[in-house]
Amino acid sequence: MPLGPLRPSPLVEQAAQRLRQQIAAGHWPVGGKLPGETTLAKELGVGRSTVREALRALAGAGLVRPRHGAGVFVIATEPAEDWPTRLGRAAVTDVYEVRMGVEVQAARLAAHRRTPEDVSALRAALDGRRAAVAGDDAGFVDADIALHTAVVAAAHNPVLADLFTEFTPVLREGLVTLLSLTGLREHTPDTGDATHTALVRAITAGDPDRAAAVLLGELEETLQLLRGSG
Incomplete structure (x- = not known):
């Protein structure tokens, strides 16, 4: 031919x-x-x-x-799928399971490595999350992810930061859908505020075990909600 x-x-x-x-x-x-x-x-x-x-x-x-x-x-008849494409096709629960490993480790490192600038960024992100309570679900999720991004940034590990950045689009879509399906914020508009406050406090205090435990508990709870809404 x-x-x-x-x-x-x-x-x-x-x-x-x-x-x-x-x-x-x-x-x-x-x-x-x-x-x-x-x-x-x-x-x-x-x-x-x-x-x-x-x-x-x-x-x-x-x-x-x-x-x-x-x-x-x-060497192949079909093109290799790049990482962002594969993530985009993955189930949000699968991505969330990997996120837990990445972010819990980041929280531990952040408690060891946080700088005064990191602490300021974490507190500002926590304030931003609280301010987003009055907005819609998408804005609240964006503010939530911004806080988690600040935690990862405080770990000062570029590989962890890159991994979290790759996960963000899938996580955002899954969390917005979760809030829409469950109506969680209709009853608790500031859902997760206590745990996120405890997380920031643990990192600020330099307590890696506490930071990891708080974050793991919060992520596991969300993962269960994601599984239940699937």
């Missing part, structure tokens, strides 16, 4: 898409070698530099792998 020339538009994207279609159709099987850049460029009607960029995109998607001096070989 000939590749056929491309239309004049984003050529690299078109070339990558056309090659991806050929790989998915089995035209070049896993383990097989792609034609050389010159051959592909001629069949696609583009320059070698366009082909080179398209192959680089396919390599980034986990479909092909260049071998020095040997050429480019197919």
Whole structure:
């Protein structure tokens, strides 16, 4: 099946898409070698530099792998799913279980490593959460996540911070849905205020065991609510 020339538009994207279609159709099987850049460029009607960029995109998607001096070989027929995409497809309860491990450890570290600036940020975030009580569920969840973000930031571990940032969109959607389904804030608008206050106090006081215990209890309670609403 000939590749056929491309239309004049984003050529690299078109070339990558056309090659991806050929790989998915089995035209070049896993383990097989792609034609050389010159051959592909001629069949696609583009320059070698366009082909080179398209192959680089396919390599980034986990479909092909260049071998020095040997050429480019197919290693998969479907692109590898990136981490944000996988998280977006995951059940919020699964993400929450991982969040618990990440954030409880962050709370322990925060109690050891907090600076005066961190303490100020935590107190400001706690005030922000209280101020959000009068607003809608989405605003309250945003303020809640801001406080938890401040806890993670106080741990001064960039890997933990990056992980929590990746979780945030899924967590936000799940928590907003939870509040909508349960009507939890209709009866307790400031739900969780006591535990979040205790968390900030424990971190400020430099008590890692207390900080971890308070946060673990709060997250476990929310996880049970999430499971019940699923």
